[in-house]
Amino acid sequence: MERTVVIAGGGPAGLMLAAELGLAGVDAVVLEKLAEPPGWSRALGLHWGSIEALNQRGLAAPVYEYQQIKYFGFGMLRFSGLEGNLVPRRVPQRRIEQLLEERVNALAGVELRRGHAVVGMEQDADGVTVRVSAEDGDYDIRASYLVGCDGGGSTVRKLAGINFPGTASTTNGITGDLRVPVELQERWDPQLRDRGLFAYIPLDGELVRVTAAEFRTEPASRDIPPTLEELTALVERIVGEAPPLGDAVMLSRFGSATRQAEKYREGRVFLVGDAVHIHFPIGGQGLNTSIQDALNLGWKLAADIQGWAPPGLLDTYEVERHPIGERVCMNTRAQLTLMEQPSEMTPLREMFGELLALEEVSEHLIHMMSGVDIRYPMRAADDAAEGSVPEHALTGRRVPNAPLETAAGATDVAATLHEGRGVLYDLSGGEAVLPDTAGWKSRVATVAAAPAEGIDAAALLVRPDGYVAWAGSPEEDAAGLDAALRTWFGAPSE
DSSP, rough: OOEEEEEEESSSSHHHHHHHHTTTOOOEEESSSSSSSOOOOOOBBHHHHHHHHTTTTTOOGOOOOOOOOBOOOOOTEEEEOOOOOGSOOOOHHHHHOOOOOHHHHHHHTTTEEEEEEEEEEOOOOSSSEEEEEETTEEEEEEEEEEOOOOTTHHHHHHHHHHOEEEEEOEEEEEEEEEEOGGGOOOEEEEEEEEEEEEEEEEOOOTTEEEEEEEOOOOOOOTTTTTHHHHHHHHHHHSSSOOOOOEEEEEEEEEEOEEEEESSSSEEEEEEEETTTTOOOOTTTHHHHHHHHHHHHHHHHHHHHHHHOTTTTTHHHHHHHHHHHHHHOOOHHHHHHOOOOOOOTTTHHHHHHHHTTTTTHHHHHHHHHHHSSSSOOOOOOOOOOOOOOOOOOOTTTSSSSOOEEEEETTEEEEEHHTTTTTTEEOOSSSSOOOOOOOOOTTTEEEEEEEEOTTTOOOOOOEEEEEEEEEEETTTTTTHHHHHHHHHHHHOOOOO
16 A cells, blocks of 8 residues: 555644654655645644643643633633643644644654645545545545544545534634734733624734624625625624724634534544534634544554554544544533623523632533543443452543653653553552563553652553553452453554
C-alpha cells in the first residue's frame, strides 16, 4: 500500500491524529483541501483536558505563554471559584495547528499534502481506495484505513453513508477578526440582549474578535460569504449600536445546528472531530473534543496496523468517544436554551446563577466542559467476577501529572508518556512485585519511582493516550493487572 492511513482534513483533529500515528511508527498522509493554511483562527480557547494531552506529548510549553480566559461560564453565567488549571487559555486555533504541523513534519512516514481533497472512496475487506482531487490531476491512494477529520460537512462521512441526525440551526451568527486602531477599541464582555449575544474582544495590536448571533431566526445560507455591512447590521439589531468595526480580516458564519453521527465507524472508515459532532460554538468545546477524539483513535489504529491489537480494540473508539460527543451536544444545547430569549428565561437563569454559586455544581460543570471529568469503561461489567478486586478510583481517568522521583532523577508523569507507549508505573518505592512484562516490552514501558503525590496506588498501568487502564496493588490484584495488559495491549509476544 502507498500509505497505511489516509486522513482527510488538516485541521487540529487531522494533524493530531497524524502526529499520533507518526509517533507510533505508522505511515500516514494528510489531505487538506485548502492550498494554504488560513491566516486566522476560528477557535480561540484551549481547555485543560487538551493542554494535558499536549503536555503528554511534549507540545504544551508554548501554550502556557497565552493568557487565561477571564470570562468563562455556562450559558454566559459566570462560574464561581474558577482558578488554576481549570481556567482555559486563549490559544488561537492556528497556533495549535502550527505546533501539530511542526510535529508532523518532524516525523518520518507522515506527509501533509495541501490542495488535495478526497472526492471518492471504495473499501473492501483488505483496505480502502481513496480518490483524490488536486491541481495536477486526480489520483488514487490505497490504504489500510481512511479517517475523516474534514469538518461538519464531512465528505468522508457522506461517502461512507453515515447518517448525521440532529437539529437544524435557529441562529444567525457571524464572527470576525477586524482591524481597529487601538485608540478606538472598546471592550465589551460577552453579553446577552433580547435578540441575541454580542462580544467585542481586543486580541493583539489592532486585531479585534467580534461575534454576534441572533437567536430564533432563519440563518443565512452558509454558501453566501458574510460581509462587513451584514455584520454591522446584525450588531445594530442586537445591541442597538455598533462599536468601531474597522476592516475585516476574516468573517465567518456560524449557527446552532446540533448533530451527531449515528456511528463513528463504517468498516475501514472512521470519523473524528466535527465530522461526527457539531454544536453551537460556546465554551470552545468543539476544538478540544476533536483533539481528544484523535488522541483516542491514534494509538488504537497503530496497534491494529502493527498487528498487536487485541480483539475489539478499534471498536472501543466509538464506545468511549460517542458518549463524550453526546454529552458535549447536550450541554451546548442546554446553554443555548438558557441564552435564547433572555427575558423569558430570567427565572431559569436566576436559578442557575444560584446553583453556580455552589462550589460542587460549578466544579461539576467546569469539569464537564474542560474534559477532565472523562472516565472510560476499562472493564466490562461481566468481567467483574465474584471475589475480584473492585476498580480503583483512578481507573478509566486521565493519569494525574504527578512529579516522579526515579533512579535516573526527577521527572513527571507527562514526560514518561512522550514516546506514545503504554507505561506500567511502580510507585511503591521498590516494594511491589510486578509481573514479568517482557512480552509487552515494545508496547509498554516500565517506570519505577517513589510514591507519588496525588496517586494513591502502588502501581498503575496507563494507556498511550494517558488514561489509567488499571491501578492498585499488583500483589492483591495480579489477575486484574494481567487482564488489563491483555485487554489493552494484546497477548504477550513469545
